[in-house]
C-alpha cells in the first residue's frame with residue numbers, strides 16, 4: 001500500500017507502453033546527462049512494449065495525481081540473487097519534491113518478501129541520485145568493477 005497518498009506505485013505492463021514511452025521520450029535530454037537513456041534506446045512505443053513484456057526485471061510506474069511521472073525497477077542482482085538491484089527515473093518536472101525517495105521506500109516494502117537486501121550502483125557525479133539512496137536508508141560500499149560506489153540496504 002502506498003505510504004503517501006500522492007505517490008502510488010503500479011506495475012507497468014505492455015498495456016502501459018504508450019504512457020511510459022511518452023515519459024521517456026519527453027525526458028531524453030535530462031536522462032542522457034547520466035547515461036540513463038542512450039539516444040537510440042526505445043525509439044518507439046513498440047520497443048517499450050517489448051521491454052515491459054520481458055521477464056526478470058519488474059518495473060513499477062510512479063504515479064502522482066494520477067499521472068505517470070517516473071519508474072522504479074528491481075531485478076535480481078547478478079552477484080547475489082537474494083539481493084534486488086534497483087533503478088529509477090523521474091520526470092524532470094517532478095523532481096526535487098521527494099517523489100523518488102518516497103517511491104524507493106515503497107519499492108523496498110513491496111519487495112521485502114522477495115529480497116533480503118537491496119543494491120544500487122551510483123554514478124558518483126550524480127549527487128541527487130546518491131542523496132535519494134541515502135534518504136532511503138542505503139549506505140555506500142563497493143566499489144564495483146567500474147570503480148563506482150555500490151549502495152546497500154539490508155533488511156536482516
Ligand SMILES: CC(C)(COP(=O)(O)OP(=O)(O)OC[C@H]1O[C@@H](n2cnc3c(N)ncnc32)[C@H](O)[C@@H]1OP(=O)(O)O)[C@@H](O)C(=O)NCCC(=O)NCCS
Nearest residue numbers: 034087088089090095096097098099100101127128129131
Ligand atoms: C535522480 C532522480 C531520480 C531524483 O529524483 P527526485 O524525486 O528529484 O529526488 P528526491 O526529491 O526524492 O531527493 C533529491 C535529493 O537530492 C538533493 N539534491 C538535488 N540536487 C542536488 C545536487 N546537485 N547535489 C546534491 N544534492 C542534490 C535534494 O535536495 C534532495 O535532498 P533533500 O531532500 O535532503 O533536500 C531524478 O533527478 C532523475 O530521474 N534523474 C535522471 C535519471 C537518474 O539519474 N536516475 C538515477 C539512476 S538509477
